[in-house]
Amino acid sequence: MKDFIIPGLDGAPAFSDRDFGTPARTSQRTVTLTIDGFPVTVPEGTSVMRASNTLGIAIPKLCATDNLEAWGSCRLCAVEIEGRRGTPASCTTPVTEGMVVHTQTPKLHKLRKGVMELYISDHPLDCLTCAANGDCELQDMAGAVGLREVRYEAPPQAPLANHFLRRQDGDANPQFIPKDDSNPYFTYDPSKCIVCSRCVRACEEVQGTFALTIQGRGFDSRVSAGMAGDSFLSSDCVSCGACVQACPTATLQEKSVIEIGTPDRKVVTTCAYCGVGCSFEAEMRGDTVVRMTPWKHGKANRGHSCVKGRFAWGYASHGDRITAPMIRERITDPWEVVTWDEAITFAATRLRDIQARHGVKSIGGITSSRCTNEETYLVQKMIRAVFGNNNTDTCARVCHSPTGYGLGRAFGTSAGTQDFDSVEHTDVVIVIGANPTDGHPVFASRLKKRLREGARLIVIDPRRIDLVRSPHVEAAHHLPLRPGTNVAVVTALAHVIVTEGLYDERFIRERCDWDEFQHYAEFVAQDRHSPEAIALLTGVDPQDLRAAARLFATGGNGAIYYGLGVTEHSQGSTTVMAIANLAMLTGNLGRPGVGVNPLRGQNNVQGACDMGSFPHELPGYRHVSQDATRDVFERLWGAVLDKEPGLRIPNMLDAAVEGTFKGLYVQGEDILQSDPDTHHVAAGLAAMDCVIVQDLFLNETANYAHVFLPGCTFLEKDGTFTNAERRINRVRKVMQPLNGFADWEVTQLLANAMGAGWAYTHPAQVMDEIAATTPSFAGVSYELLEEKGSVQWPCNELHPEGTPIMHVDGFMRGKGRFIVTEYVATEERTGPRFPLLLTTGRILSQYNVGAQTRRTANTVWHDQDVLEIHPHDAEVRGIKDGDWVRLASRAGDTSLRALLTDRVSPGVVYTTFHHPDTQANVITTDFSDWATNCPEYKVTAVQVALTNGPSDWQVDYARQADLSRRVLPAAE
Amino acid sequence: MSADAAKLVRMANQIATFFASQPGDIQAEEVAAHLKAFWEPRMLTALLAHADAGGAGLSPLALRAVERLRVPTA
Numbered sequence A: 001m002k003d004f005i006i007p008g009l010d011g012a013p014a015f016s017d018r019d020f021g022t023p024a025r026t027s028q029r030t031v032t033l034t035i036d037g038f039p040v041t042v043p044e045g046t047s048v049m050r051a052s053n054t055l056g057i058a059i060p061k062l063c064a065t066d067n068l069e070a071w072g073s074c075r076l077c078a079v080e081i082e083g084r085r086g087t088p089a090s091c092t093t094p095v096t097e098g099m100v101v102h103t104q105t106p107k108l109h110k111l112r113k114g115v116m117e118l119y120i121s122d123h124p125l126d127c128l129t130c131a132a133n134g135d136c137e138l139q140d141m142a143g144a145v146g147l148r149e150v151r152y153e154a155p156p157q158a159p160l161a162n163h164f165l166r167r168q169d170g171d172a173n174p175q176f177i178p179k180d181d182s183n184p185y186f187t188y189d190p191s192k193c194i195v196c197s198r199c200v201r202a203c204e205e206v207q208g209t210f211a212l213t214i215q216g217r218g219f220d221s222r223v224s225a226g227m228a229g230d231s232f233l234s235s236d237c238v239s240c241g242a243c244v245q246a247c248p249t250a251t252l253q254e255k256s257v258i259e260i261g262t263p264d265r266k267v268v269t270t271c272a273y274c275g276v277g278c279s280f281e282a283e284m285r286g287d288t289v290v291r292m293t294p295w296k297h298g299k300a301n302r303g304h305s306c307v308k309g310r311f312a313w314g315y316a317s318h319g320d321r322i323t324a325p326m327i328r329e330r331i332t333d334p335w336e337v338v339t340w341d342e343a344i345t346f347a348a349t350r351l352r353d354i355q356a357r358h359g360v361k362s363i364g365g366i367t368s369s370r371c372t373n374e375e376t377y378l379v380q381k382m383i384r385a386v387f388g389n390n391n392t393d394t395c396a397r398v399c400h401s402p403t404g405y406g407l408g409r410a411f412g413t414s415a416g417t418q419d420f421d422s423v424e425h426t427d428v429v430i431v432i433g434a435n436p437t438d439g440h441p442v443f444a445s446r447l448k449k450r451l452r453e454g455a456r457l458i459v460i461d462p463r464r465i466d467l468v469r470s471p472h473v474e475a476a477h478h479l480p481l482r483p484g485t486n487v488a489v490v491t492a493l494a495h496v497i498v499t500e501g502l503y504d505e506r507f508i509r510e511r512c513d514w515d516e517f518q519h520y521a522e523f524v525a526q527d528r529h530s531p532e533a534i535a536l537l538t539g540v541d542p543q544d545l546r547a548a549a550r551l552f553a554t555g556g557n558g559a560i561y562y563g564l565g566v567t568e569h570s571q572g573s574t575t576v577m578a579i580a581n582l583a584m585l586t587g588n589l590g591r592p593g594v595g596v597n598p599l600r601g602q603n604n605v606q607g608a609c610d611m612g613s614f615p616h617e618l619p620g621y622r623h624v625s626q627d628a629t630r631d632v633f634e635r636l637w638g639a640v641l642d643k644e645p646g647l648r649i650p651n652m653l654d655a656a657v658e659g660t661f662k663g664l665y666v667q668g669e670d671i672l673q674s675d676p677d678t679h680h681v682a683a684g685l686a687a688m689d690c691v692i693v694q695d696l697f698l699n700e701t702a703n704y705a706h707v708f709l710p711g712c713t714f715l716e717k718d719g720t721f722t723n724a725e726r727r728i729n730r731v732r733k734v735m736q737p738l739n740g741f742a743d744w745e746v747t748q749l750l751a752n753a754m755g756a757g758w759a760y761t762h763p764a765q766v767m768d769e770i771a772a773t774t775p776s777f778a779g780v781s782y783e784l785l786e787e788k789g790s791v792q793w794p795c796n797e798l799h800p801e802g803t804p805i806m807h808v809d810g811f812m813r814g815k816g817r818f819i820v821t822e823y824v825a826t827e828e829r830t831g832p833r834f835p836l837l838l839t840t841g842r843i844l845s846q847y848n849v850g851a852q853t854r855r856t857a858n859t860v861w862h863d864q865d866v867l868e869i870h871p872h873d874a875e876v877r878g879i880k881d882g883d884w885v886r887l888a889s890r891a892g893d894t895s896l897r898a899l900l901t902d903r904v905s906p907g908v909v910y911t912t913f914h915h916p917d918t919q920a921n922v923i924t925t926d927f928s929d930w931a932t933n934c935p936e937y938k939v940t941a942v943q944v945a946l947t948n949g950p951s952d953w954q955v956d957y958a959r960q961a962d963l964s965r966r967v968l969p970a971a972e
Numbered sequence B: 001m002s003a004d005a006a007k008l009v010r011m012a013n014q015i016a017t018f019f020a021s022q023p024g025d026i027q028a029e030e031v032a033a034h035l036k037a038f039w040e041p042r043m044l045t046a047l048l049a050h051a052d053a054g055g056a057g058l059s060p061l062a063l064r065a066v067e068r069l070r071v072p073t074a
């Protein structure tokens, strides 16, 4: 889209759309030059094109754009420089002191017109019906250079060679390549390609996938995905959209734009999928989303995206979406559509009735890591102040609760220490128990970029994840440990660092408790923690482990990124502490390029934790037993708060089975599918008298619900999400809620029906309340977010603009604590009946339980969960690729198809949990982290055998699910 | 032992196992404090009842911690 923003030297709009042509440079040294008579001062290394743009003078260009390094192929950006011969390309020419540049001269005018004529002579002139009409840089440039005619004429006997005519003189045109429609979200139309190679460079530089190449030379050259014969879909393309974004023409074009037309306005908002929290512009026509494009000023993503946020938003208008409230007496009844009034009254009356019969503590609620901070805050407020107990929990319980506990103990705050930009300064990266290219794709792209610049990588994971070896990235070390042995491996890394004297004594003396360190050093130095001693247990080569430890301790800035493969273990909290130890030991905290970085699963896991979702903590991680904290809330809320911790999700289910817990409000979560040991969850839910589910779809949990309150998507409400780097990002409403109410309004309706008397009219008021009660949020307001775009907590008097990097001058808790991390084997062991270890994960195109992504075209990449099994393990069981296999543990069994791969080690099998028909959680057990009860998803002893198809349980389950989803036809 | 009690015993033992590895001589206090900070009263009550009934399966440190929990707090 064209922009007419003139960035002035002061008062410039902070978030201009202007394309400066080449990337910004950060040199401290500056250079002053004159362009068209205007003086300008820019950092050394800046291109003439960018310098000119900072003055508001746009030099015509085609192959340059400011998120890619200059390429210099189109020659349209030629300028004249006094004292230099010829007409150098301004995109590839760096500024020099005193340079005098002219951007528009008769010579340049003529030259550019000539260049454009050549391009246009091989371009179909169907602008009026082209999807990029009005949003095409080729069109813009034809205008900018004053192109008025194309003088190339065909010689009399042969037509002009071109790429756009299907047939010429009755014969097929050998240069013509038909459109590639294979990707569900965008098309590739080679006839419109100007071979600027922006797409190729975007795929390399921004995304790091290297799926595209330019095939052929000269006039024959064309963009090609993958190998000859590949389409976009069959190539390595991961559908991130970077190439589509980069393409100046309609060659690579979103199908949604082809279908709907160009957008007329843009609203900046935040992706509602993963914890990277990418900023997007929702490009709208009326109240229809035309496309979502990554926002270049988004500080988490810096203009990049992945397939989920960029393309997979179609679920918002999927036919399965429920938009009217429904109730039923018993879960065996069909649903009855009712008014909001009836549904809310039904729910409120039932909950109060349960409390009258079974006590105040017999009900509770679950907040969502997918909802906004404001919504989460209100749900926990309702539970504490209106229900009158602390039975609030969140699905963060099942993913990152050990992070909160472990980092809280070690450093004093329950959050990652860095911003994502930090990765640009890192030299050695440990990725442990995370699979960023699938789980946190945009972070993975930023990491890969740094790795291509020379940073080194250590992967600690049972599986050979993509990062271990991918185009132009190769891990220095991959330590393929047996699932469940994280603590042993991380402690062994510390053993090497301590016994070889590689630790950072100065840092430790200054910043940590020295006595504790000495005790810790003595502990890790014991022989039983050496790589050799643990090799049998962990399966990790001791030499490799030693080399990795040395590299991390001596390779420069060291950063650790970890995911659910760390937390979802019976020793999850201990591993988090072991990671914190490792960072302190090597002095890798408190500056860019280092730190301990949990990669959060869902978009607002961080926020859900911050907002007091846990049963023992009020907002800001303050224990419910603290009188002063309760006092703050009691005064504001006008209610007496319980000072004893409430039930956590697994405890709620236990209590339900036992008969003391009877009512549950679940906002935006599907605990039946996402929580471990499905049979136990189902039994707990079935034992309750009132389950209220608020969601977009009739999810699996809703099969056990009595009240269904329709929810809305992130496109339909205002609020904030907090991503993995503690960044509070705005979510903005771009359309009215299809169900009539934003989720926070629904909570307010229920709370008020139970006597709350709330009167919020906008989430900004909720944020003000959060700021007024929670010291780390004291400075946060919607005004500040409007002005800054986003802000990282703590944001208060001490840090008015937020805190990109924590613990800069010292730890939040004072001295950092070294905590002894003894390895304890999980009780979940393999044996003759269950000889294999199952571990679970996720893949790029699907998200969590899949409720959203399964309702988009993303299913072309993953239409079912499969079981990865090593060829050896498969062979002894007679299993071939694609066979149906039965996967059984002591908790249950299910069936799915096998995929033979040596990505997993012998003895280990792996699957995802995106599809309800598979229900990998039927298999997982109720073992959990010792400190937080975070379930042990990542280790289950299993057996695998050939079978014919879905298990009886799956068939029954599907039947029961169908039954429980019946809706009575609306009464006339 | 009922399934519920067995689960509480396992959880209490897991906590005790962690603190047993920590230095100092206040491990029982730490286990008790952890239980108090994270367990809902009805879980604590059930654990105490189980201890009263002999405390089968509880590790020695977990048992000592349970005894601390009986000391009334202000």
Ligand code: SF4
Pocket: A199, A202, A203, A207, A209, A210, A211, A212, A225, A236, A237, A238, A239, A240, A241, A242, A243, A244
């Ligand atoms: S969509 Fe992304 S991965 Fe696919 S070709 Fe384009 S840039 Fe490469």
Ligand code: SF4
Pocket: A192, A193, A194, A195, A196, A197, A198, A199, A200, A223, A243, A246, A247, A248, A249, A251, A252
């Ligand atoms: S597809 Fe688009 S970005 Fe790629 S070379 Fe062709 S015109 Fe340039």
Ligand code: SF4
Pocket: A271, A272, A273, A274, A275, A276, A277, A278, A301, A305, A306, A307, A308, A309, A310, A440, A441, A442, A443
């Ligand atoms: S899913 Fe994650 S990485 Fe992908 S666009 Fe959304 S926030 Fe970014």
Ligand code: FES
Pocket: A060, A061, A062, A063, A064, A071, A072, A073, A074, A075, A076, A077, A078, A089, A090, A091, A092
């Ligand atoms: S924009 Fe500079 S050569 Fe293409």
